[in-house]
Amino acid sequence: MSYGTRSVGGSDWLHRPEAWWLACLLVVETVGLVGYFALTNAEVQAVRYVLYPFVWINVGVLAVVHVTPRATSRRVRLGATAVAAGYFVVLGLLAGLVSVDTAALLGGGHGHSHAHVHGVQVAMTAPGWGPRVGYAGSVLTVNLVPFRVIGYLALSYLVYAALCDLAGTALSGVLGFGSCLSCLPVFGSFAAGLAGGTGVVTALSALSVDVSTAVFVTSVLVLAIRPTRDAS
Template identity: 65%
Template sequence: MRHQTRVSPGTEWLQRPELWWLTLLVTVEAAGLVGYLLLSNTDVGSLRYLLYPFVWINVGVVGVVHVTPRPASRRAQVVAGVLAGLYFLVLAGLAGLVSVDVASLIGTAGHHAHGHTHAHVRGLQVTMTVPGWGPRVGYAGAGVTLNLVPFRVVGYLALSYLVYAALCDLASAAVSGLLGLGSCLSCTLPIVGSLSAGLVGGAGVVAALSTLSVDLSTAVFVGSVLLLALRPSLGGAS
């Protein structure tokens, strides 16, 4: 005879898979961060910049575990997958994770590309740094350059999955999905600031915006994941 485990009222949230995944993830992250700081003797300049990568990773993982795409036709899944892939590439391109030299790829650079072959480091490089910010994986090829920062890769993949789920649900994900583009503010704010410096009062304001860019991008990323993950309960899915 099978016995069913009774769950006490008010403790149902303890059975949610997000909680177990998050507990395991935070434990591993804490051990890795403490171990790295002890072994490397790294000076901690600002605690929040050490923790922001884990905010991205943890929020992204919880959002992915929380959301399950609704069943959809094969065509809808393919279209949603293509759009989500393009969405990821846009975020990665704006954040500088991926850059493409179209001229080199199509061969129009000619002797210019050949002349600089030995001027730049080519190939694969791995840089060890603080967990979350690293290990960074870089690759420089003839036409494609990769600069993969772990927490941004995980965050953008999570956003892309949530956009895929939203599209499979035939939900109106335009607002919450496009809001995810704001998570690359750490790269776009310096550009916007440099263009508008003369209009807003000089370099002081630009410097302040650059200093807060990681803070702002983290806040927008968390808001984006929340909107995409909670949209069914907010009336975003029909």
């Protein structure tokens, strides 16, 4: 059985693009972290929350470098691009990276537009969590958290690559499973809000970053290491 990934053998991995990308990312991330905590009064409250963004970034980037979409027709590429773009938008909406005030959009009211400062805002936070860029308008609100944007872009690319490879039922199942997995953490946060943060949902909400990181990594692995149409 062949897979939609490159083979890895012994020390050859050190000469692969993934190894170079990982080395560069680790250097940049280390310098960024040391510089941030050296130049600010910020303190580390929980090491895992400092490192989680880099898990998203590194896993996402390595998966994109690792996976090459199969050459296919222009029509298939356009269709796959449209689906992947829609998938990214849905993830962004569910995760709260983008929100739309439907009342203001439909002209039925001003929603919460007067309760917030409008315009572009930039917040310097720990690397990966920031720099956070936000925009607040009367209709559209955007809150771009770097590691989530990179992670969701990587997932969308993997969905695009899977669609280009799509041929059989097995691959369709892998695509659907990986796509659904990546939505679990944002649905969990949404459910926590609806439930008012009580009971088990409160515990899940408190661990939302832990859970979403685990699910993100699993989703990337499912979508990146998958059988291609050449599987036998």
